[in-house]
Amino acid sequence: MYAHIKLTREDKVVNVAVVIAGILxxxxxxxxxxxxxxxxLNDPIDSASGQLYLLPRQFTLANYSVIFADSQLLSSFLVTVARxxxxTLTGVLFTAIGAYALSKDRLLFRKVYSLIGLVTMYVSGGLIPTYLLLQKLHLLNTFWVYIIPSLFNIFxxxxxxxxxxxxxxELEESAKVDGAGDFYILMRIILPLSKPVLATVSLFVAVNHWNDWFSSAYFVSNQKLWTLPTIIVRMLSDTAIIDNMQSLPPNMRLNPLSTLLAIKYATLIVTVLPITLVYPFIQKYFVQGMMVGAIKA
Known part of the structure; x- marks a missing residue:
């Protein structure tokens, strides 16, 4: 039997206020x-008349057909998914291994390593030194320029x-009594019990990889290796869309400005929707993982 809590008048007022604030x-x-x-999803010419609030008045997929007509979009989408x-897999695993070592007091020079990592949170090497470093490592214009520099993140x-x-x-001590090593303990005991923080970090890393256009724009000249955000930035350019106006259906050429706006909106939906759909599946773990830092630093 559960005891029912009797709410006071003030409690009810606060609950109503919280619900209203949440809805807003x-x-x-x-x-x-x-x-x-x-x-x-609405016809661009019809959208120009305004008063479009809840549902499309003239449903059409023409705006999306213009986007996917770009020959580079599919290849960039596959590159972005692969990246x-x-x-995410390598970044989370590599960071977890490094963090596990840094969390142990028995690690030599642990404070020095932690201090160096903390400095990188506030001070970066700069674009030119980073470019020269990637050049020396022969990572420029390769797929690995997306992966290797982001293997470890101090945050x-x-x-x-x-x-x-x-x-x-006691978890580690009992495992070591049975002869388990540190790597075995991390992979078989610690990480399986770390689902909340794994989900949180995975979301952070995945969103960073999905949205990053900087690396592709500055470190990759091969268009076949360009990621989706880079293509999206190019497509969002008014000049790029206007240059392709001749290939649009006749009805979409009547109002170039409205067509331009509709294509931009469709492009943003294509970019945002995939990564947004992932969040509901890991929301429970994400909230738990974010509470970790608030409880104990």
Whole structure:
């Protein structure tokens, strides 16, 4: 039997206020994205008349057909998916291994390594030194320029370290009594118990790989290796779309400005939607993982 808590008048007022505030916050964040969606699914000429609020008046996929007509879009999408999957797997694993070592007091020069890592959170090497370093490592204009430089992230390592320190030492001690080594303990005992922080860091790393256009634009000249965000930035250029206006259907050429806006909105939906769909599946773990740093640094 569960005891029912009797709410006072003040409690009910606060609950109502919280619900109203939550609904308003949801609408303020969700509706702009929803507006992009219905605008991109509506005929551009009809959209120019305005008063488009809830549903498309003249449904069409013409805006999306213009996007996917670009020959580079499919290849860039595959490159981005490959980069995100491989980069997330290697980045999370490499960071977890480094963070596990840094979380142990018995590691020699642990404080020095941690200090060096913390400095990188506030001071970067700069674009030119980074470019020269990648050039010396023969990473420029290769797929690995997306993967290797992002293998370790100190902020994600701090999340891992905070989570690992909360685990009882008896887990490792009992495993070592049975002859297990540090790597075995990490892979078979620690990481399987670290789903919240793994989901949190995985989301951070995946979003960074999916949205990053900087690396592709500055470190890769081979267009076959360009990622989707780089292609999207190019397609969002007014000049690039106007140059392709001749290939558009006749009805879409009547109002170039409206067509331009509709194609931009469709492009943004294509970019945002895939990574957004991942979040609901790991939301439970994400919230738990983010609470780690708030409980224990």
């Amino acid at each position: 916050a949801f609408l303020a964040t969700f509706y702009p994205l929803y507006y992009l969606l219905i605008y991109s 995100t999957l491989l980069g 994600n390592a701090l999340l891992f370290m905070a989570f690992f320190r909360q685990m009882p030492d």
